[in-house]
Amino acid sequence: xxxxxxxxxxxxxxxxxxxxxxxxxxxxxxxxxxxxxxxxxxxxxxxxxxxxxxxxxxxxxxxxxxxxxxxxxxxxxxxxxxxxxxxxxxxxxxxxxxxxxxxxxxxxxxxxxxxxxxxxxxxxxxxxxxxxxxxxxxxxxxxxxxxxxxxxxxxxxxxxxxxxxxxxxxxxxxxxxxxxxxxxxxxxxxxxxxxxxxxxxxxxxxxxxxxxxxxxxxxxxxxxxxxxxxxxxxxxxxxxxxxxxxxxxxxxxxxxxxxxxxxxxxxxxxxxxxxxxxxxxxxxxxxxxxxxxxxxxxxxxxxxxxxxxxxxxxxxxxxxxxxxxxxxxxxxxxxxxxxxxxxxxxxxxxxxxxxxxxxxxxxxxxxxxxxxxxxxxxxxxxxxxxxxxxxxxxxxxxxxx
Amino acid sequence: xxxxxxxxxxxxxxxxxxxxxxxxxxxxxxxxxxxxxxxxxxxxxxxxxxxxxxxxxxxxxxxxxxxxxxxxxxxxxxxxxxxxxxxxxxxxxxxxxxxxxxxxxxxxxxxxxxxxxxxxxxxxxxxxxxxxxxxxxxxxxxxxxxxxxxxxxxxxxxxxxxxxxxxxxxxxxxxxxxxxxxxxxxxxxxxxxxxxxxxxxxxxxxxxxxxxxxxxxxxxxxxxxxxxxxxxxxxxxxxxxxxxxxxxxxxxxxxxx
Amino acid sequence: xxxxxxxxxxxxxxxxxxxxxxxxxxxxxxxxxxxxxxxxxxxxxxxxxxxxxxxxxxxxxxxxxxxxxxxxxxxxxxxxxxxxxxxxxxxxxxxxxxxxxxxxxxxxxxxxxxxxxxxxxxxxxxxxxxxxxxxxxxxxxxxxxxxxxxxxxxxxxxxxxxxxxxxxxxxxxxxxxxxxxxxx
Numbered sequence: 001x002x003x004x005x006x007x008x009x010x011x012x013x014x015x016x017x018x019x020x021x022x023x024x025x026x027x028x029x030x031x032x033x034x035x036x037x038x039x040x041x042x043x044x045x046x047x048x049x050x051x052x053x054x055x056x057x058x059x060x061x062x063x064x065x066x067x068x069x070x071x072x073x074x075x076x077x078x079x080x081x082x083x084x085x086x087x088x089x090x091x092x093x094x095x096x097x098x099x100x101x102x103x104x105x106x107x108x109x110x111x112x113x114x115x116x117x118x119x120x121x122x123x124x125x126x127x128x129x130x131x132x133x134x135x136x137x138x139x140x141x142x143x144x145x146x147x148x149x150x151x152x153x154x155x156x157x158x159x160x161x162x163x164x165x166x167x168x169x170x171x172x173x174x175x176x177x178x179x180x181x182x183x184x185x186x187x188x189x190x191x192x193x194x195x196x197x198x199x200x201x202x203x204x205x206x207x208x209x210x211x212x213x214x215x216x217x218x219x220x221x222x223x224x225x226x227x228x229x230x231x232x233x234x235x236x237x238x239x240x241x242x243x244x245x246x247x248x249x250x251x252x253x254x255x256x257x258x259x260x261x262x263x264x265x266x267x268x269x270x271x272x273x274x275x276x277x278x279x280x281x282x283x284x285x286x287x288x289x290x291x292x293x294x295x296x297x298x299x300x301x302x303x304x305x306x307x308x309x310x311x312x313x314x315x316x317x318x319x320x321x322x323x324x325x326x327x328x329x330x331x332x333x334x335x336x337x338x339x340x341x342x343x344x345x346x347x348x349x350x351x352x353x354x355x356x357x358x359x360x361x362x363x364x365x366x367x368x369x370x371x372x373x374x375x376x377x378x379x380x381x382x383x384x385x386x387x388x389x390x391x392x393x394x395x396x397x398x399x400x401x
Numbered sequence: 402x403x404x405x406x407x408x409x410x411x412x413x414x415x416x417x418x419x420x421x422x423x424x425x426x427x428x429x430x431x432x433x434x435x436x437x438x439x440x441x442x443x444x445x446x447x448x449x450x451x452x453x454x455x456x457x458x459x460x461x462x463x464x465x466x467x468x469x470x471x472x473x474x475x476x477x478x479x480x481x482x483x484x485x486x487x488x489x490x491x492x493x494x495x496x497x498x499x500x501x502x503x504x505x506x507x508x509x510x511x512x513x514x515x516x517x518x519x520x521x522x523x524x525x526x527x528x529x530x531x532x533x534x535x536x537x538x539x540x541x542x543x544x545x546x547x548x549x550x551x552x553x554x555x556x557x558x559x560x561x562x563x564x565x566x567x568x569x570x571x572x573x574x575x576x577x578x579x580x581x582x583x584x585x586x587x588x589x590x591x592x593x594x595x596x597x598x599x600x601x602x603x604x605x606x607x608x609x610x611x612x613x614x615x616x617x618x619x620x621x622x623x624x625x626x627x628x629x630x631x632x633x634x635x636x637x638x639x640x641x642x643x644x645x646x647x648x649x650x651x652x653x654x655x656x657x658x
Numbered sequence: 659x660x661x662x663x664x665x666x667x668x669x670x671x672x673x674x675x676x677x678x679x680x681x682x683x684x685x686x687x688x689x690x691x692x693x694x695x696x697x698x699x700x701x702x703x704x705x706x707x708x709x710x711x712x713x714x715x716x717x718x719x720x721x722x723x724x725x726x727x728x729x730x731x732x733x734x735x736x737x738x739x740x741x742x743x744x745x746x747x748x749x750x751x752x753x754x755x756x757x758x759x760x761x762x763x764x765x766x767x768x769x770x771x772x773x774x775x776x777x778x779x780x781x782x783x784x785x786x787x788x789x790x791x792x793x794x795x796x797x798x799x800x801x802x803x804x805x806x807x808x809x810x811x812x813x814x815x816x817x818x819x820x821x822x823x824x825x826x827x828x829x830x831x832x833x834x835x836x837x838x839x840x841x842x
Contacts, residue, residue: 012570041575041588043488048497049571052562112557112572113590115800121536130536130560186530186647187566336566338521338643339658342508346521348501348568450753543754551751552804578780579813580806582763587804602754 004087005389008221011382019222020196030368033146033361034109042112051332055351056110058324059366062207062236063103063373064137064178066169066201066320069208071096071144073235075171080165084234084397088216088387093148095377096171097141102373106365113176128178136174143167154385155204175201182327189266190331195256199249203320206242210316213239213309215377217385228393229305236309242296243316247290250323262340269334269353270326277330280322289319329356402447428444436476445604456546456597457526458652459611460631460640463519467617469489473520476613479583480597486575499573500586502594508658518656520610521593521621523548524643525571525652531561531570540591546624547596557589566644568591596652626653728768729759743801762801767809781807 009016014108019104037045047054073092077085088169108114147163152155185191213235220227254271257263269278333354338344344351380386388395445451478484485499503522509515525548531540532548539555541549550561550570570593577587582597583588586592597608611619622631634640640654678729692765728735730742746760758764781785781802784793788807792799806813 042500042572043486043574044491048494048495048574049562049568052559052572111553112559112591114557116554116556118538120556121555123539125532125538127533128536130534130558137465181560184534185564185566233412298439332563336568337505338567339508342510342517343450344506344508346504346506347496348504348506349497350504350506350568351523354497380529412728445754446727448755448757450749450755543752549751553747553751574802578802578806579808580804580817582806585804587800587807590804598754599756602693604757 004395006087006090006382006385006387007219007389008383009219009381009387015222015328016378016382019020019378020375021343023378025390026367026371027375028368029364030106030109030252030366030371032368032381033368037110037361037365038114044359046358047362048354050349051329051356053328053332054356055358055362058321058328058363059369060103060110061178062321063099063369065101065175065324066211067096067103067204067209068175068178069204069206070099070141070212070245071167071171072205073212074147075164075168077119077166078147078160086389087391087396088231089383090148090151091216091219091377093144093151093167094386095215095373095382096208097144097148098373098376098380099139099208099211100140101376102369102371105372106369109368129177129184133177133181136177136343137169140167140174141294143170153262158228159307162288162318167181171204172201172316174391175204182331188331188336190270190327190334193253193254195249199246199253201246202242202249203323205253206316207237208241208321209235209242210313213313214317215374217306217310219381220391222386225387226392227306228396229327229389230393230397231391232305232309236297236305236312239309239312239316240294243290243293243297246288246323250285260359262265265337266334270330274334274353277326277333281326281330282321284322285319285326288315289322293319305327332356415598416609422635423571424579446604448604451543451545451547451602453546454479454625456624456652457601458546458622458631458654459522459596459608460620460622460634461617461655462620463518463655463657465616466518466520467616467618468518470518470616472613472620473610473616474501475504476601476609477522478592480581480609481586481595482567482579482581483584486577488575499594500572500573502569502592506516519641519655519658521567521569522610522653523596524567525594525596525651527652528651529649530564530647532564534560534564537559543598545601547598547600547601549592549595550591552585552587552590552592555590557591561591565593566647566649604613729764748830764807770809772811778808793836 044055045054071092073085074089074096075092076082077089111117111120113119120134124134134321143163144167147160147167150160150163173206176197179197182191183194183262184198213232216235217227217232219225222236256266257267270281274277274281296308296312296315333356335344335349337352337353338350413599424599428625445578481502483502486497488495491506503520506519506521507522508519510517527540527544527546529540529542532542535541535594536558537554537556539551539553539644540548541551557572558560559572562568562572572591573586573588575588580586584595591618597605597610606621608619608621620631620634622629624632624635627636636652636657638656640656640657642649642651642654704777730738735742742760743762743765747762749755750761765787769787771779771787773785774781779789781789786807787801788801801841
C-alpha cells in the first residue's frame with residue numbers, strides 16, 4: 001500500500017477528445033430539448049395532468065440516488081477505515097458530485113419555470129420535503145467538496161475522517177429525503193410508505209456502486225493502466241450484497257401492500273395487469289436488474305471476472321431505471337380512489353389508467369444529464385490526481401500475493 | 402415617501418369605498434323588500450384583508466346534480482377563460498394536457514350499480530397536502546380558507562399535483578395570451594379552482610358554478626357562519642368529505658353519496 | 659443627451675489611452691472592443707433613465723395614456739413601479755385586497771398604444787408601453803406570460819365564450835350523456 005502513486009490522466013489523445021466530443025454531443029442534445037420544452041411548454045412531452053412526472057424525473061432521481069451511493073466506496077475507506085478501499089476513494093467522491101450535478105440539471109431544466117431558479121433558492125416552505133431536498137443537495141456539494149479536498153491536499157488530510165463521516169451521514173439523510181419525496185405523498189396508494197426512504201438508501205448503494213465499477217473499469221482500460229482482479233472481485237461481491245438487499249426491500253414493500261386489501265388494486269396493476277409497468281417490474285427490475293446480476297456475481301466464474309462485472313453493473317443500472325419507472329409511472333398511472341366502493345369516470349381520467357408515452361425530448365434531456373455527469377468525471381480525472389497508477393493485485397492487496 | 406403616499410391614498414380609497422359601498426347597500430336595501438334577501442354574504446371592504454372569521458366552502462347535493470348537465474363546468478371555463486389550445490394532438494392526449502378546474506365525475510357503485518353524478522374541484526382543505534409539499538410556498542391557503550397558487554413564485558415542479566388526493570390541479574402545458582383579469586394564468590405554472598376568489602372578494606356571495614347550476618345542487622357560503630344557508634343545510638342533512646380518512650377537513654362537502 | 663454622449667466618448671478615449679500604456683497592441687484591440695460594448699450598454703441604459711418625459715430611449719415619443727396623470731408622479735413611477743406592483747401583487751394574492759391603486763390591470767387599462775397596424779400594440783411589439791422601456795433597458799419582464807397585455811375589451815369578442823371547449827365536444831358532454839343519446 002505504501003507505493004501508491006496517484007496521477008492524473010494525460011487527456012491529450014484523440015480518444016480522450018473523442019470521448020469528450022460524444023458527451024458534448026449528448027449535452028447539446030439535452031440543451032436543445034430543454035430549449036424546446038421551455039419554448040413550447042410541456043405539451044410536447046409525454047407528461048400530462050395525469051402522469052405528472054415522467055422520463056426526466058426517472059433520469060434525475062436515478063442520478064441523484066446513484067450520486068449518494070457512489071460515495072460509498074470513499075465512506076468505507078474513511079469512515080470504516082478499510083485500507084483496501086482507500087486508493088478508490090477519490091474517484092468515489094468526484095463521481096458522486098458529478099452524478100448529483102447531472103441529476104439536478106435534469107430536474108431543474110424540467111421545471112415549468114426554470115427561469116425562476118432564484119425563487120426556488122429564496123422562497124422556502126420548510127414543511128416541504130422538496131425544499132429540504134434543495135438544502136440537502138446544495139449541502140452535499142459543500143460537504144463532499146470539503147471531503148474531496150481533505151483527500152487531495154495533504155495539508156488538510158488530518159480532517160479526512162471527520163469530513164468523511166459528515167459526508168457519510170449527510171448522504172444517508174439526502175437519500176432518505178429523496179425517498180421521502182414519495183414516502184410523504186399521502187394521496188397515492190403506491191406511495192405513502194415509510195419504507196420508501198430506506199429502500200431508496202439501499203437502491204442508492206446498488207446503483208452508485210454499479211456506476212462506480214463501470215467508470216473505474218473504463219478509466220483503467222482506456223488509459224492502459226493495470227487493474228487487478230482483486231479490486232473488481234471485491235467491488236463485485238459488494239455489489240451482489242446491495243442487489244440482494246434491494247430485492248429484499250422491494251419484496252417487503254410489495255408484501256406489505258398485498259396484505260392490505262385497499263392496496264390490492266395497485267399491486268395487481270403493477271405485478272400482473274399493468275402491461276409495460278408489469279414488464280418493467282418482472283423483466284426489468286427483477287430478472288434483468290436483480291436475478292441475472294446475482295447469478296453473474298455469485299456463480300463460480302463463468303467467464304473472466306471483469307467482463308462479468310461489466311455486464312452485471314450495466315444490468316443493475318438498467319434494472320434501476322426500470323424500478324424507478326415502476327415506482328414513478330406505475331404509481332401515477334393507477335387512478336386514485338375518490339369514493340371507496342365506487343368506480344369513477346370523467347373527462348379528467350378519473351378511475352382510468354393513464355398510458356404514458358414519453359417523447360424524444362424527455363430522453364434527450366435525461367441523457368443530457370447523464371452526459372453532464374460523465375463529462376465532469378472525465379475532466380476531473382485530467383485535472384486532479386484521482387487514480388493510482390496501478391491497481392494490480394500486488395498493490396491493491398499485498399497480503400494476497 | 403412613495404410608501405407613505407401610497408398608504409394615505411389607500412386609506413382615502415378605503416374611506417371612499419366604505420362610503421360608496423355603504424350607500425350602495427342602503428339603496429339596494431331600499432329597492433328590495435328585506436324579506437327577499439335570503440342568503441346574503443357580507444362583503445368585506447375592498448381595502449380590508451381577508452380574515453379567518455370566514456371559511457368559504459361549497460355544498461354539493463349529488464341528488465340534485467342532473468345527469469348529462471355540465472353547466473357548472475361550462476360556467477367555470479367561461480368565467481376564467483379556460484380554453485383548449487389546438488396542438489394537433491390526438492383527442493385523448495389533448496384532453497390530458499387541458500386544464501380542468503372543475504369536472505363532472507360519474508360514480509358507479511361496484512356492487513349495487515348505484516350511480517351518482519357530481520362536480521369535483523379543489524376541495525379547499527383546511528390542511529391541504531399541496532400547501533405542505535410546495536417547496537416555495539406558492540401553494541398557499543388564504544385566511545378565509547381558499548387554497549390558491551401564487552403563480553408569481555410557482556416554479557412548476559408539480560409536486561402539489563402529485564400530492565393532491567383529488568387531482569384538483571392542472572399544469573399549464575403551453576404559452577397563453579389574452580387571459581382574463583380575474584384569472585391570470587401562464588405557461589409552466591400550476592393552477593386549480595380558486596373558489597371564484599375574485600367574486601368572493603367582490604362580495605358576490607356566490608361562485609360561477611353555483612350561479613350556473615339551475616338545479617340548485619351547488620351552495621356557496623361561509624362554513625363559519627352558523628346562520629348561513631350552507632351551514633344550515635349541513636346541520637340539517639349532513640355532508641360528506643371526499644377521502645375523509647385523510648383528515649384534511651375539506652371546504653367542499655357532498656350530500657347523497 | 660449630447661452631454662451624456664460626449665462624456666461617454668471622452669471616458670472611452672481616456673480609458674483606452676491609459677490601458678494602452680500598459681498592454682500590447684493585440685490585447686489593446688480586445689480591450690477597445692470590450693470597453694466600447696460596455697460603454698454603449700451603460701450609455702443606452704442611462705439614456706433610457708434620463709430622457710425627457712415623453713420620449714423613450716430611441717427618441718420615439720412615448721404614447722400618452724388615457725388618463726390625465728398616473729397614480730404616482732411620473733419620476734416615481736419610472737423608478738419604483740416594480741415595487742408598487744410587487745407590493746400590490748402580494749396584497750391582492752394573499753390578502754384579497756383588490757383596490758385599483760397600483761393594480762397591473764389598471765396600468766394595462768390606461769397605457770394602451772396603437773401598433774403599426776392601428777390595432778393595440780402587444781407586448782411583442784416595441785411600441786407596447788411596457789416593452790418600449792424594458793427593451794431598451796434590457797430588463798426582461800414575465801408579467802405578460804400570465805396577465806393579458808391589452809385591456810379585455812380588445813379581445814373579449816375573440817374569446818370563444820359560449821363554447822369554450824368547442825374543439826373537443828367530449829369536454830362539453832360527459833361520457834354518460836353520449837350513452838344516453840345512444841339509448842334514445
